[in-house]
Amino acid sequence: MTDPRPLPDLPGVRHRHLDVDADGTVLHLAEAGPSTGIPLLFLHGFPQHWYAWRHVVPLLDREFRLLCLDLPGFGWSAAPRRGGHTTDDRARLVLAALDRLGLDRVGLVGHDWGAWTGFELALRAPERFTGLLALNMTxxxxxxxxxxxxxxxxxxxxxxxxxxxxxxxxxxxxxxLGYLLRRGVPAETPWPADELAEYVAAGSTPGAARAAERLHWGFVVRDIPRLALGRFRHRRLTVPTRLLGGELDPVIRPALLSPAGAPADDLTAEVLPGCGHFLPHERPGEVAAAVRRLFAA
Structure with missing residues (x-):
């Protein structure tokens, strides 16, 4: 079940739906910028949807082709009929969306769960990504x-x-959901009331509530054991990757961003002072600058 509410308005954004698997899973895509621009795929975190990038899109839509995808079950994307909520499943469906768009290679920007999915994508199909900018995620x-x-x-x-x-x-x-959103940002950058209401309303629909449960449970049963047993140590990250975190992030603390010892060819981390867990909201200008540094060339 997708969100029955009207899509929030953002000037210059076009919307479409992509049929991405044989079970009829349909993902929603918000697109902005010139179709001839360098394509960048944006993946949101929890408890948000494509609108999480609303402050970043106007800063980049003259330079890049921006593809803001709703993850399965969130926003206006349908949940898969079978499974679909492990990191592996999300990566598979995102790659299918790129295939439907006819895009062989894109830049990848992810926040929170979108960034965690981004790491799996970069490890699984490095030939499909020119780089990864991971926000507020280890x-x-x-x-x-x-x-x-x-x-x-x-x-x-x-x-x-x-x-x-x-x-x-x-x-x-x-x-x-409102508490988690408010807790994630410092007092200096509070959520506007309309944005907070949008994410709370979208996140508490029946479909998104199910997706939230399955996403977190999928992490418990699949990813936590992999982390605990060091299974990721056998996989090398070859995609150029930049981590951007917040000094005041209450969940992903700066210590989790250290690239020391990671099996990666090109992995660096930066922590923004005075920032929390929602950098696209708190510091969209610095997120846009990081995008340009990594992808403009």
């Missing part, structure tokens, strides 16, 4: 001490991840 090789020292910060996921429970919490306690 890479797959964090130092174990840093990971253990910050694990308690993910306490809220216990309310979201359990099958049959998480969807009810999100659906019937939408205040949790």
């Amino acid at each position: 890479h797959p090789w964090p130092r174990q001490r840093a990971l253990l020292g910050t694990a308690w910060r993910f306490w809220y996921t216990a309310l979201l991840e359990y099958p049959g429970v998480g969807r009810r919490v999100v659906r019937h306690r939408p205040g949790l």
